[in-house]
Amino acid sequence: MDEQELLAARFEEHRPRLRAVAYRMLGSAAESDDAVQGTWLRLVRTDVGDVANLRRWLTTVVARVSLDMLRSRETRRDDPWESRLPAPAVGHDVGVGPDERAELTDSVGLALLVVLDTLSPAERLAFVLHDMFAVPFDEIAPIVELTPAATRQLASQARRRVQGTVPDPGTDMARRREVVDVFLAASRGGDFEALLALLDPDVVLHVDPAATLSGVAGAVGAAAVAGTFAGRASAARPALIDGLPGAVWAPGGGPRVVIGFTVEAGRIVAIGLVADADHLDRMDLRIRDV
Structure with a gap:
């Protein structure tokens, strides 16, 4: 096995986690696959000998890629409503079966995705990485270009909004x-x-x-x-x-x-x-x- 094949094998070990992070950031299986692919492209251009913790490095990169995609999406939201209703978009990694794709959605209901999309991109990243994937604030802070204390506050704001708006099954x-x-x-x-x-x-x-x-x-x-x-x-x-x-x-x-x-x-x-x-x-x- 040459170095490229070894690197690809190591990347595949982390793919499920990377896809899960991206899906919770983006709310789209197709876009999450794009983010994971972007992370792979960055990896192959990087000297992995300088990467002390590959899991941490990949999580940071997929989060940055997803954040950039979210911010780009924000700039397109003033497009006019058109009368035609959308057709479903199909897009995912070749060879990814329905059981794997199910892992993306089983624990992420529609209500939560709707609420997550009301957060700012930075709030969403801080909440997703810390509350859903236990990434420390000192690792999240450089991604959103804030201090760890400010990043903690960002996640706290997001958490209050999520807890206040996700429907309670006991409501009327x-x-x-x-x-x-x-x-x-x-x-x-x-x-x-x-x-x-x-x-x-x-x-x-x-x-x-x-x-x-x-x-x-x-x-x-x-x-x-x-x-x-x-x-x-x-x-x-x-x-x-x-x-x-x-x-x-x-x-x-x-x-x-x-x-x-x-x-x-x-x-x-x-x-x-x-x-x-x-x-x-x-x-x-x-x-x-x-």
Whole structure:
């Protein structure tokens, strides 16, 4: 085995962890594979003899690559909404089977992905690396260009937001269903004022990369989100998404786009449009009668 083959073998040992970090940073199986590939390209250009801890080095690099991708994504979020709904995006490493891809999504529900996407890129990185992968703050700090103390505060801010907005299974499901149903009815009817009444003033619309490729844009604030949905959801059907009230666009019976809602105190605080094929495949989707 030559040096290149040995390096590739060592990299493959760390690939599952790298993909898991990237997926929680990016929320897309296709983009996480791109980030892992970018990490490999950086590795082959590096003198590994200078790398004391390969696992730590690779984690840092995939985090930096993912952070750059997140920041680049932020610059594209003012794209206009287009009338056509997105088709699923398919993209993953050759030879990666469904069981491996399942590891990316089984512990990352739609609600958490929606909440993570409301964080700033730096907040998301600090929270993901520290709270999900136990990376020390002194190793995270250089990535976000802050002191360890400031990085700790960044993660703390993110943690409070995540803990405050991920739905509690014990909340009133009937009320949440009602909110979603009224929202869909108001959207179909183009009732802007009714939509405003249902939305938190700081509501965030998250659009995953697969949907973004089709020109669908994210939005922040009740007026912007209400304007996005007014008259738009005529083809969406109410559904249970991993047991939570939401909606799905499924022409021909197959889901193409899922709309997830995070509801707090009777108001919608976050909405997520998901078109990523790998993620859709792992969801428990059940069309329901209103």
